[in-house]
Each structure stands twice: as structure tokens, then as C-alpha cells.
Amino acid sequence: xxxxxxxxxxxxxxxxxxxxxxxxxxxxxxxxxxxxxxxxxxxxxxxxxxxxxxxxxxxxxxxxxxxxxxxxxxxxxxxxxxxxxxxxxxxxxxxxxxxxxxxxxxxxxxxxxxxxxxxxxxxxxxxxxxxxxxxxxxxxxxxxxxxxxxxxxxxxxxxxxxxxxxxxxxxxxxxxxxxxxxxxxxxxxxxxxxxxxxxxxxxxxxxxxxxxxxxxxxxxxxxxxxxxxxxxxxxxxxxxxxxxxxxxxxxxxxxxxxxxxxxxxxxxxxxxxxxxxxxxxxxxxxx
Amino acid sequence: xxxxxxxxxxxxxxxxxxxxxxxxxxxxxxxxxxxxxxxxxxxxxxxxxxxxxxxxxxxxxxxxxxxxxxxxxxxxxxxxxxxxxxxxxxxxxxxxxxxxxxxxxxxxxxxxxxxxxxxxxxxxxxxxxxxxxxxxxxxxxxxxxxxxxxxxxxxxxxxxxxxxxxxxxxxxxxxxxxxxxxxxxxxxxxxxxxxxxxxxxxxxxxxxxxxxxxxxxxxxxxxxxxxxxxxxxxxxxxxxxxxxxxxxxxxxxxxxxxxxxxxxxxxxxxxxxxxxxxxxxxxxxxxxxxxxxxxxxxxxxxxxxxxxxxxxxxxxxxxx
Numbered sequence: 001x002x003x004x005x006x007x008x009x010x011x012x013x014x015x016x017x018x019x020x021x022x023x024x025x026x027x028x029x030x031x032x033x034x035x036x037x038x039x040x041x042x043x044x045x046x047x048x049x050x051x052x053x054x055x056x057x058x059x060x061x062x063x064x065x066x067x068x069x070x071x072x073x074x075x076x077x078x079x080x081x082x083x084x085x086x087x088x089x090x091x092x093x094x095x096x097x098x099x100x101x102x103x104x105x106x107x108x109x110x111x112x113x114x115x116x117x118x119x120x121x122x123x124x125x126x127x128x129x130x131x132x133x134x135x136x137x138x139x140x141x142x143x144x145x146x147x148x149x150x151x152x153x154x155x156x157x158x159x160x161x162x163x164x165x166x167x168x169x170x171x172x173x174x175x176x177x178x179x180x181x182x183x184x185x186x187x188x189x190x191x192x193x194x195x196x197x198x199x200x201x202x203x204x205x206x207x208x209x210x211x212x213x214x215x216x217x218x219x220x221x222x223x224x225x226x227x228x229x230x231x232x233x234x235x236x237x238x239x240x241x242x243x244x245x246x247x248x249x250x251x252x253x254x255x256x257x258x259x260x261x262x263x264x265x266x267x268x269x270x271x272x273x274x275x276x277x278x279x280x281x282x283x284x285x286x287x
Numbered sequence: 288x289x290x291x292x293x294x295x296x297x298x299x300x301x302x303x304x305x306x307x308x309x310x311x312x313x314x315x316x317x318x319x320x321x322x323x324x325x326x327x328x329x330x331x332x333x334x335x336x337x338x339x340x341x342x343x344x345x346x347x348x349x350x351x352x353x354x355x356x357x358x359x360x361x362x363x364x365x366x367x368x369x370x371x372x373x374x375x376x377x378x379x380x381x382x383x384x385x386x387x388x389x390x391x392x393x394x395x396x397x398x399x400x401x402x403x404x405x406x407x408x409x410x411x412x413x414x415x416x417x418x419x420x421x422x423x424x425x426x427x428x429x430x431x432x433x434x435x436x437x438x439x440x441x442x443x444x445x446x447x448x449x450x451x452x453x454x455x456x457x458x459x460x461x462x463x464x465x466x467x468x469x470x471x472x473x474x475x476x477x478x479x480x481x482x483x484x485x486x487x488x489x490x491x492x493x494x495x496x497x498x499x500x501x502x503x504x505x506x507x508x509x510x511x512x513x514x515x516x517x518x519x520x521x522x523x524x525x526x527x528x529x530x531x532x533x534x535x536x537x538x539x540x541x542x543x544x545x546x547x548x549x550x551x552x553x554x555x556x557x558x559x560x561x562x563x564x565x566x567x568x569x570x571x572x573x574x575x576x577x578x579x580x581x582x583x584x585x586x587x588x589x590x591x592x593x594x595x596x597x598x599x600x601x602x603x604x605x606x607x
Contacts, residue, residue, distance in 0.1 A: 035369040085563050091316070094369055095508060095562050098501060102555030106548045113544065215497055219380065222373050261384050264377040268363075271374060275365040 006133060007252040008245060010206075013137035015244020016144035017043075017203040021221030022236040023151060024195035028079075029230040030168035031181075031188040033090040037097040038078050040218030041104045042196025044211060046071035047204035048112045051119035068197040074104075075193015079186045101214060108211035116213075121205025140202045147198060148237060155233075164188065168231070196221075216260060223267035229274070239270075290414035292530050294486055297421035300522035301428050301479040303506045304515060305472030308432055310504075311513020312441065313468045314448030315367070319375035320503045322382045323352040323473035325495035327480025329386070332398040332490045342406045345481045352477020356470040364465045379497055387492045397491025404485040417486045424482060428475050429515055435471070440464055505554060509561050511568020520570050528553065 021039055028036045050067035054060070078100050082093040121136040155161040166174040167184045175181050199217075200209070209217075224243050228235025246266060247259040306320050327348035334344035359378060366374050386392045393399070404411040404420075411417060435441050447454035447461045455461045484490050502525065510521020529550050536546030565572045 035373075081559060088563065091368060092562050092566060094372065095316075095504070096559050098504070099555045099558035099562065102501075102551045102558065104555075106552035106555065109544050109551070110548050114547065212498075215376075216380075219373065219377060223377075226370070226373075257384065257388055261381050264381050268374055268377055271366055271370050272362045275370070 003252060007248045009133045009137050009141075011245035011248025012241060013134075013140040013206065013244070014203070014248060015224075015241040016140050017199045017206075017240075018220045018224045018244055019144055019237045019240035020147060020195050020199035020202070021217060022224035022240050023148070023233045024075075024192035024199075025221050025225045026228065026230055026233045026236050027164075027195065028185075028188045028192040029225075031164055032079075032083055032093070032185040034082060034093040034097070034185075035090070035222070035230065036078065036082070036189070036192060037094055037218060038100045038104065038214075039192060039196050039221055040214030040216070041101050042071045042075055042193045043200030043203065043217050044108065044209055044214050045074055045104065046197030046200035047119075047209045048108065048117060048200075048211075050201045050204065051117050052112070054119050064201040067201050068194050071197025071200065072190045072194035075196070076186060076190040078193070079189025083182070083185050083189070104214075105211050112211070114211060116208040116210040118204055118208035121202075134206070136202075136205050140206070143198065143202060147195070148233070151233060160187070219267070220263060223263060223270075226267060226274070227270055242266075289530070290418060292526065294414060294417045294421055296523060296526040297418065297425050298479040298483055298486075299503070299506060299526055300519050301421070301425050302476045302503055303510070303522045304425070304428050304432055304518040305475030306503050307507045307510070307512050307514065307518035307521075308436065309468055309472040310507050311511075311517075312436060312444040312448060313465050315364070315465065315469070316369075316372045316504065317375040317469075317472075317500070318372045318504065319377075319379035319497075319500050320472070320476055321495045321497070321499040322375075322379040323356060323476035324480035324483070324499070325379075325382065325386070325490075325492075326355050326473075327352045327477025328484040328490045328495070329392060329398070329480075330477070331481035331484040332401050333392075335401050335485070336398055341402055341404045341485065345404060345406075345485065348481025348484075349474040349478040352480065353470045353474035356473030357466060360466045360469045364462065364469060376497065376500070379495075379500060383492045383495070383497075393491070395492060397489055397494070399489040401484055401488050401490070411485065417482065421479075421482055424478055428478070429519075431471070432515055435468075440467070444468060502554075505558050507568075509557060509569060511570040511572070514568070514570055517568050517570035521568070524569070525554075528557075 021043060024042065025036060025039050028034055028039075046067040049070050050064050053063035053066055058066070078097060081100060082088065082096045088096070121139065123135065125132040125134045126138070127133075153161075155165060163174070163179045163184060164187075166177070166179055167181050171181045174184075199221075203209070220243060221240075224240035225236045227239030227242075243263050243266065247263050250262045251259040302320060302324055306317060309315055309317060330351040331341075331344035331348045334347055335341045363371065363374050363378070387395045409416075411420060436444070443454065443459035443464050446457065446459055447464060451461050480495075483494075487494070506521035506525045507518065508521070509524060510519070511517030532549045532553055533546045535541075536549045561568065567575075
């Protein structure tokens with residue numbers, strides 16, 4: 001029982017990290033219809049930056065916040081490259097973000113080298129029943145809850161958030177009422193960068209990252225987001241939590257080396273099930 | 288040029304020709320093409336290290352890869368666009384993880400001591416025979432591709448890349464054609480993998496990273512998807528560029544990380560620039576430029592309809 005509780009909380013924490021990544025993907029995809037392959041890279045950049053800032057003597061909190069802002073700036077830059085040129089199709093933009101990922105590899109290796117790095121988070125653990133749970137796990141869960149609440153308020157209560165939804169549902173109509181769709185796309189990329197960055201600074205103390213961790217991070221984020229069809233942040237959160245807990249349970253009870261396999265097979269199953277619910281006619285009509 | 292670079296270049300060209308057909312004709316992006324190279328290489332290696340004749344291994348490599356792709360393709364090809372891209376990437380990650388843990392595949396260490404390829408008493412050793420072998424394989428692959436794309440199924444494929452609904456309603460068996468082209472491109476990758484296994488002498492999961500799949504996509508995009516010459520040009524250009532960057536990075540006075548940094552940076556920048564500014568790839572852009580400016584300079588003003596469209600969907604097969 002104590003094992004179960006321990007795995008559950010650890011899984012929820014990792015799942016929350018995936019949820020932040022996934023919500024970044026959703027934010028960008030809703031507005032621009034681009035699947036941002038560089039989403040995992042934001043987490044890597046923020047995680048590594050936070051580590052460097054901490055070792056440079058910045059206090060906890062400030063270092064993490066600054067790292068998230070750096071990731072936001074990187075997100076804006078990626079958005080400019082991927083969607084800044086008029087007439088870039090969503091499919092081309094996916095390949096462009098893949099290219100951006102390569103450039104990021106070069107920069108990351110140059111600055112931080114190619115070994116996995118980690119930085120200390122909240123130390124110590126809490127005892128619940130017989131289980132010891134890392135405090136950092138609770139921090140991740142708490143921060144994610146706050147971020148998702150804020151995101152919900154942002155999308156439903158603010159002008160900018162509503163403009164986002166307008167762009168997502170009908171870009172033409174949004175433009176007609178005076179919303180700058182391109183600028184909204186760029187803001188979405190910056191937001192995606194910050195969300196990915198938040199995932200990075202929160203997860204790095206739990207799982208060390210290196211420059212090429214982005215492939216697994218983006219696949220996990222995509223797996224979570226695909227449950228909500230890349231458009232619904234709420235379902236992405238559910239998907240991410242299921243994924244995190246499933247990975248943690250598999251690692252705990254079966255074999256740690258099978259955890260990514262299970263997650264990936266889950267993603268494939270979801271996508272194939274979703275595809276059986278639609279025909280190519282509905283898909284082409286939606287384009 | 289180094290002879291071993293030439294072998295690897297030709298092997299990449301074999302894979303890229305198939306992927307180019309898949310991306311340019313069927314309009315599907317595979318981010319996991321190296322999984323089929325890996326299946327081919329492991330098939331050849333397993334057969335050869337278990338005392339069976341090596342030519343059987345080479346022969347089995349493309350067939351096993353084709354069969355695997357057909358099996359995976361049935362559920363997977365219901366997906367399109369970015370979903371298929373991620374699904375193929377997921378397949379490769381699963382494969383890498385599973386192969387890295389099985390005892391009969393040698394785990395993370397892989398299979399070593401693969402005997403030299405022996406066909407009818409002739410033993411392939413050194414670089415030169417493998418150059419000819421890879422060249423022959425490339426010729427075969429190019430010939431098959433040419434015949435496929437210039438046939439009725441080829442036109443059907445081009446139609447389904449534009450609109451599956453329109454193609455289906457005109458009588459193109461969309462699902463079958465997609466599966467066939469997916470399996471065929473996997474078979475090419477498997478063939479390249481088989482030759483690779485005998486040439487290098489060992490295979491391990493580390494020889495077929497996800498980055499290798501991305502590299503194939505870069506080659507296709509840079510050369511121009513949907514053209515045979517584009518695939519060959521893309522594979523050549525990227526291989527030579529990487530080789531040159533590697534030489535540059537390992538010169539004296541360069542830091543140890545220089546080769547990796549240089550190649551990633553140039554890769555990324557090249558991919559971004561080509562997708563944004565030459566969306567049809569180097570070869571189609573160059574041939575249409577040649578046609579407009581050199582061969583028929585007057586047609587440029589009189590026939591505006593002749594100017595190439597920038598839409599990546601409309602990639603055409605150019606016989607020369």
C-alpha cells in the first residue's frame with residue numbers, strides 16, 4: 001500500500017510536468033494549427049538555465065522564474081521563425097520546428113556540454129502513512145494546479161484569452177473584428193515557451209536532463225495532448241496524469257525500462273482509436 | 288573522398304529514395320524511417336551470426352522490413368500528417384527500447400562478429416566491393432521507384448496526396464496504395480540496413496538513433512521530395528556537408544564538442560532555410576529555374592501559369 005501511494009504521487013508529479021508541456025502544445029496548436037516539435041526543447045533550455053543560474057548564486061525562485069522567462073523568449077523566437085513568413089503551411093512549420101530543435105542542440109551543447117544535468121529542488125520528503133514522498137513532487141503538483149487555474153481564468157476572463165479562442169475557432173472572422181492573428185500566434189508561442197519552461201524547471205530535480213531529452217519530453221507531451229485532440233487543455237491534463245501514473249506504476253511494479261514503451265503504446269492506441277472515429281471526409285472538411 | 292563515406296552515402300541514398308517517394312507522392316511524413324533500416328540490419332545480422340549463409344541474410348533484410356512495415360502500417364496509416372509523424376517516431380522509440388533489452392538481440396551492446404558477406408564463393412571484404420554492392424542496390428531501388436511512380440499506381444498516389452476523398456471517389460484504392468508505398472519504402476530501408484550490417488560488422492541500437500530518421504527527412508526535404516534526383520542530391524549534399532563539417536570540427540585547436548555543434552547548427556539552419564525559401568527542395572527549384580531562365584527565357588513573361596507553385600503538395604515527378 002505504501003509503495004502504491006509513493007508511485008501514485010511520483011506519477012502524478014511527472015504527469016503534471018507532462019501536462020504543462022502538453023498545454024503549451026495545445027496553446028500553440030489552437031491558434032496556429034502548428035504542432036510545435038520544439039516544445040520539449042523549451043523544457044530542456046529552462047531546466048539547464050535554472051541550473052546555471054542557481055550555481056551562479058541566484059536564490060531559488062528567482063532563478064526558476066528567470067529560466068521560465070528565457071524559455072518564453074525562446075518560444076517567441078521559434079514562433080517568429082516557424083510562422084513569421086506568410087504562407088507557411090502547418091506541415092512545413094512542423095519541419096521548421098524540427099530544424100529549430102537541431103539549432104538548439106548546437107547551442108545547448110556549446111553552453112552546457114552533452115552530459116545530463118540536474119539542479120536541486122525542494123529537499124527532503126514527507127511521510128504519509130508508510131510512504132515517503134519527495135517534497136519536490138508536491139511542489140510540481142501545486143504549481144501545476146495554480147498554472148492551470150490561471151490558464152483557465154486567462155482563457156475565459158481576459159480579453160487576450162478570448163481573442164485566442166476567437167483565432168482558434170475562426171481565424172478569418174477573428175481578423176474581421178480586428179484581431180491580429182499572426183501576433184496572437186506569436187503570443188501563443190511565447191506562452192507555450194513559458195509553459196514548457198515551467199515543466200523543465202520543475203521536472204529537472206526529479207529527472208536529470210540533457211540536450212537530447214527533448215525527444216522523449218515532446219513525445220510525452222504530444223501523447224498527453226492528443227487525448228484532447230490537441231485543442232482541449234482540460235483533456236490534455238487528464239491525459240498527462242494518466243500517462244504519468246501509468247509510467248510510474250509500470251516502473252514501480254514491472255520494470256523501469258518498459259515505462260516509455262507503455263506510454264508510447266498508449267499514445268498509439270489512443271490515436272488509432274481516434275482515427276477510427278473519424279473519416280478522411282470529416283478531416284478534409286475541417287482543413 | 289573517403290571510400291567508407293561513399294558506401295554510407297549510397298546507403299543513405301537508398302533509404303532516402305524510398306522516403307522521398309513516401310513523402311512526395313503519398314504525402315506522408317515518416318519520422319521513424321530508421322526503424323526499418325534497423326530491422327533490415329538486425330535481420331541480416333541475426334541470420335549471419337546463426338551460421339546461415341550470409342547471402343540469405345542480405346536477401347531476407349528487405350523482405351522482413353517490408354513485412355514489418357505492412358503489419359505496422361495497417362493500423363498506423365489510418366493516421367495522417369503530424370499524427371503519423373509522431374506515430375512513426377513512437378514506433379522507432381519502442382523498437383529501440385525493446386531491442387535494447389532482449390537477450391537474443393544482444394541488448395544495448397548489439398550483435399558483433401557478423402561474418403563478411405559471401406555470395407557464390409566471392410567474399411566481400413574492404414570498401415571497394417561494398418561500393419559496387421551499394422551502387423547496384425541503389426540502381427535497383429531507383430529502377431523500382433521509377434517504374435512505380437511512372438505507372439497508374441504512381442498517378443493514383445499523387446492524387447491521394449492532394450485529396451484522399453477525391454482520389455477514393457475516382458477509384459483509387461487509397462488504403463492499399465498507401466500501404467504498398469509505405470512497405471516498399473521500408474523495404475528499401477531494410478536493404479540498406481542489410482548491407483550496412485555486413486559492411487560495418489556489428490549492429491547495436493545506438494547505430495540507429497532517432498536522429499538518423501530525422502537525418503533522412505532532412506535529406507528528402509533538402510533535395511526535394513518526390514523526385515529521384517532530389518533524393519540522390521539530398522543524400523549526397525548532406526553526407527558530404529556532414530563529412531566536411533566533421534573534418535572542420537576535428538581540426539587542431541577546436542574544442543571536443545565542435546563537430547557535434549557544427550553539424551547540428553548547419554543541419555538545422557539548412558532545414559529551416561530550405562523549407563521556408565525553397566519549399567520544393569533544391570533539385571526541383573533548380574530545374575524550374577533552369578527551364579525559366581536558360582532554356583525558354585521568353586516563356587517566363589508570356590505564360591505566367593508556368594511559374595512554379597510554392598505549395599509543397601504539388602511536387603511533381605520530373606523524369607530527368
